[in-house]
Amino acid sequence: MGDYGRRIVLDQKVDTVVDALKAAMRAEGLTPLGEIDVREQFARDLSHDFRRYTLVHAWSVQLAREALRHSPDAGTQLLAVFAVYELGDGETVVVATPPFASLTDDHQWRTAFPVLASIADREIEKVARIVDRITPVTVG
Numbered sequence: 679m680g681d682y683g684r685r686i687v688l689d690q691k692v693d694t695v696v697d698a699l700k701a702a703m704r705a706e707g708l709t710p711l712g713e714i715d716v717r718e719q720f721a722r723d724l725s726h727d728f729r730r731y732t733l734v735h736a737w738s739v740q741l742a743r744e745a746l747r748h749s750p751d752a753g754t755q756l757l758a759v760f761a762v763y764e765l766g767d768g769e770t771v772v773v774a775t776p777p778f779a780s781l782t783d784d785h786q787w788r789t790a791f792p793v794l795a796s797i798a799d800r801e802i803e804k805v806a807r808i809v810d811r812i813t814p815v816t817v818g
Contacts, residue, residue, distance in 0.1 A: 683775035684809050687765070692730040695770045695812060696762050699734060702811035706804050708736040708758060716763075731763040738804070741777060741797060748793050755781065755798075758805055772812065776805035 688695055700710050716731035736758045745752040761773040778798035781787045788795040 682761075683759075683773045683779065684806060685771065685773045686809055686813055688770050688772065688813070689768075690770055691768075692732065692762055692764050692770050695772060696732055696734065698812045699760055699762060699772065699808070702808045703734075703736050703758075705811060706808050707740070708738050708804070708808070710734055710736045711757070729764050731761070734760040734762065736760070737777070738801070741801060745777075745794055745797055749791065752778075752794060758801065760808075772809060774805050774809050777801045 690698075696713075703710055712735045714733040714735075716733060717728045720726045720728045737756050742753075742756050745756060755778045758777055759775045761771075763771050765771060776782075776798070778794065778801065782795070782798050782802065
């Protein structure tokens with residue numbers, strides 16, 4: 679994983695990747711909750727042009743129920759966030775951050791909340807599978 683999450687570069691258009699991402703999310707049990715068109719927001723609110731850039735937020739209802747039973751404060755950590763943006767050469771980048779990403783490397787948190795740490799580990803694997811599903815297989 680990179681500094682901001684799992685990152686891949688695809689030789690596909692942004693819209694195609696966003697559609698494939700949402701299908702992969704559903705296949706792994708995540709529900710897309712919201713989509714932010716960053717380019718549109720910048721144009722409308724800042725009168726600033728920007729590359730194609732979409733943020734997709736998703737969650738697992740099962741994860742939410744299980745996590746919130748153990749700690750109601752965990753609500754701020756329940757979303758997986760996927761950034762999809764275009765590069766100058768027409769390729770598209772996906773950066774994926776799983777739920778609990780800001781906490782998973784914190785040994786004290788893992789010790790204090792072992793059930794949540796276990797949930798987080800499962801979600802990290804799920805997000806990795808989602809990214810793998812949208813990565814084209816090279817035949818050669």
